[in-house]
Amino acid sequence: MRIALLGGTGDIGEGLALRWAFHTNHEVLVGSRDPERARTKAEEYETELDSRGVEVSIKGFENGMAADRADVIVLAVPPYHVADTVEAIAERLDDGDVLVSPATGMKRDEDGFHYHRPSAGSVTQLAADAAPEGVPVVGAFHNLAAGRLADLDAELGVDTLLVGDDEDAKETVRLLAEGIEGLRVLDAGGLANAPEIEAITPLLINVAMNNEGMHDLGVRFV
Amino acid sequence: MRIALLGGTGDIGEGLALRWAFHTNHEVLVGSRDPERARTKAEEYETELDSRGVEVSIKGFENGMAADRADVIVLAVPPYHVADTVEAIAERLDDGDVLVSPATGMKRDEDGFHYHRPSAGSVTQLAADAAPEGVPVVGAFHNLAAGRLADLDAELGVDTLLVGDDEDAKETVRLLAEGIEGLRVLDAGGLANAPEIEAITPLLINVAMNNEGMHDLGVRFV
Numbered sequence: 113m114r115i116a117l118l119g120g121t122g123d124i125g126e127g128l129a130l131r132w133a134f135h136t137n138h139e140v141l142v143g144s145r146d147p148e149r150a151r152t153k154a155e156e157y158e159t160e161l162d163s164r165g166v167e168v169s170i171k172g173f174e175n176g177m178a179a180d181r182a183d184v185i186v187l188a189v190p191p192y193h194v195a196d197t198v199e200a201i202a203e204r205l206d207d208g209d210v211l212v213s214p215a216t217g218m219k220r221d222e223d224g225f226h227y228h229r230p231s232a233g234s235v236t237q238l239a240a241d242a243a244p245e246g247v248p249v250v251g252a253f254h255n256l257a258a259g260r261l262a263d264l265d266a267e268l269g270v271d272t273l274l275v276g277d278d279e280d281a282k283e284t285v286r287l288l289a290e291g292i293e294g295l296r297v298l299d300a301g302g303l304a305n306a307p308e309i310e311a312i313t314p315l316l317i318n319v320a321m322n323n324e325g326m327h328d329l330g331v332r333f334v
Numbered sequence: 335m336r337i338a339l340l341g342g343t344g345d346i347g348e349g350l351a352l353r354w355a356f357h358t359n360h361e362v363l364v365g366s367r368d369p370e371r372a373r374t375k376a377e378e379y380e381t382e383l384d385s386r387g388v389e390v391s392i393k394g395f396e397n398g399m400a401a402d403r404a405d406v407i408v409l410a411v412p413p414y415h416v417a418d419t420v421e422a423i424a425e426r427l428d429d430g431d432v433l434v435s436p437a438t439g440m441k442r443d444e445d446g447f448h449y450h451r452p453s454a455g456s457v458t459q460l461a462a463d464a465a466p467e468g469v470p471v472v473g474a475f476h477n478l479a480a481g482r483l484a485d486l487d488a489e490l491g492v493d494t495l496l497v498g499d500d501e502d503a504k505e506t507v508r509l510l511a512e513g514i515e516g517l518r519v520l521d522a523g524g525l526a527n528a529p530e531i532e533a534i535t536p537l538l539i540n541v542a543m544n545n546e547g548m549h550d551l552g553v554r555f556v
Contacts, residue, residue, distance in 0.1 A: 221526070223523055223524040223525075223526035223527055224522075224523045224524070224526070224527050226526070226527070226529070226530065227529070227530055227533075269556055270556060273537075273541065298541050298544070298545050298548075299541075299544040299545055300446075300537065300540050300541055300544060301445055301446045301540045301543065301544045302445040302446070303445075304443065304445035304446070304448070305445055305446050305448070305537070305540050307448070307449070307533070308448065308449055308533045308534065308536055308537040308540070309537060311449075311529070311530045311533045311534075312530065312533075312534065312537075314530055315495075315522065315527070315530040315531060315534075316555065318522050318523045318527050318530070319495065319520050319521075319522050319555050321523065322520070322521040322522060322523045323520050323521055326520075326555065329555050329556065330555075330556055331553060331554070331555060331556070332553070332554045332556050333538065333541050333548065333551050333552075333553060334491060334492060334551065334552055334553070334554050
C-alpha cells in the first residue's frame with residue numbers, strides 16, 4: 113500500500129515513516145507544504161534506514177502531490193493545521209482513499225498539559241468535518257511518544273486505539289498499524305469516541321513530568 | 335490508619351474495602367447513608383475475608399459517623415452525589431483529614447461511553463470545591479474496574495494516578511494505594527490535571543466493548 117505522511121517532516125510523521133519503511137513493505141511518501149523540505153527529510157529517512165541495512169526508496173513531495181499518489185493519507189500535522197491541510201488536498205482525494213488523524217490538541221498551564229478540545233468535539237472529528245464526502249477518516253496513533261516511535265532501537269510495547277465510522281477504512285488502518293512491530297491495535301468504536309483518546313496524550317506528558325525515570329510514555333490497556 | 339469508604343456499599347467501595355482489609359493492616363469503615371445497609375455490607379466483607387483466612391473487623395456506619403472516625407475518607411459515591419456527600423459530612427472533618435475522590439462522570443450514547451465533565455472542571459475538583467477549608471482532596475482510583483478490584487483472586491497489575499495540590503495528603507494516599515498488591519501508583523500532578531484521568535474510565539468501557547476477550551480493563555503507563 114502507498115502511505116502519504118502529510119507533515120511527514122514533523123516528529124510523529126518521522127516516526128511513522130521510519131517504522132513503516134523499516135517493518136513493512138508499504139511505500140512511504142513524505143509530504144510537506146515545502147516540497148524541498150519533504151525531499152530533504154525523505155533522504156534523511158533513507159539514510160537512517162540504509163544504516164540499518166534496509167534499502168528502501170522514500171520520496172518527498174508537496175502535500176497535495178503526496179496525497180494524490182497515496183491510498184492512505186496520514187494527517188501528521190499540528191491540530192490547528194488539520195482542517196486547512198484537508199481542504200488543501202481535498203481535490204486530490206478519490207473514493208477509496210482513507211484519511212488518518214493522529215493529532216491532538218493540547219494547552220499548557222502551570223499544572224501541566226491539558227486536552228484542548230476543539231468545538232468540533234475532537235481533532236479527529238475536525239478532520240472528518242473537513243474531508244470530502246465519501247472519504248472516511250480514521251483516528252489512530254494519538255498516544256504514541258514521537259521520540260520513541262522515531263527511535264528504531266526502542267521497543268514500542270504500547271497500544272494504539274482506532275476510532276472511525278467506516279469499518280472498511282478502519283480495517284485498512286488496522287492492518288497498517290499492525291505492521292508496526294510492538295504496536296497492539298485496539299478498536300475504540302466510532303469517531304464520537306475520539307475525545308477520550310486524544311485526552312490521553314497530555315496526560316502522558318503529565319505523568320512523565322511527575323515521575324522520575326518515566327519519559328516517552330505510551331499506554332497499555334490490561 | 336483508619337479509612338472510611340463513604341458509599342462503601344457500592345462497587346468501587348467494595349473493592350477498595352476488600353483490598354485494604356486483605357492486603358494491609360489499615361482499619362476499614364464502611365459508610366452509607368443507610369447505617370443498616372452499611373452494617374450488612376461490612377458483615378459481608380468480613381465473611382468474604384474470613385473465607386480466605388483473614389480475620390478482620392469491618393464496621394458499618396452512617397456516612398457522617400464513618401467520616402468522624404476516620405483519617406482518610408474516600409468518596410466512593412456516584413459523581414452527582416460527591417458534592418452533597420462532602421457537605422453532609424463537612425462538620426465531621428478535622429484538619430489533618432484527607433478526602434479521596436475516585437468518581438468520574440460518564441454519559442452513554444449509541445457510540446459508547448463519554449466523559450461527562452462537570453462545570454467545576456472535574457469530579458475531583460467538585461469534591462475539592464465542596465470540602466471545608468484546610469481539608470485537602472486527592473484524586474485517586476479513578477480508572478479501576480470495580481469487578482476486578484472486588485475479586486481478590488484477580489491480579490490487578492494496573493496503575494492508578496494521583497492528583498492533588500497538597501503534597502502531604504498525596505503522600506498519605508500514595509502509601510494507602512501502594513498497600514494494595516498489584517497496584518502501581520503514579521503521580522499525575524495537581525488537581526487541575528484530573529479531567530484527563532477521569533476521561534479514561536469511559537474509554538476503558540469503550541475498548542472493552544469493542545475488543546473480544548477484553549473486560550474489566552485497567553491502564554498501564556509504559
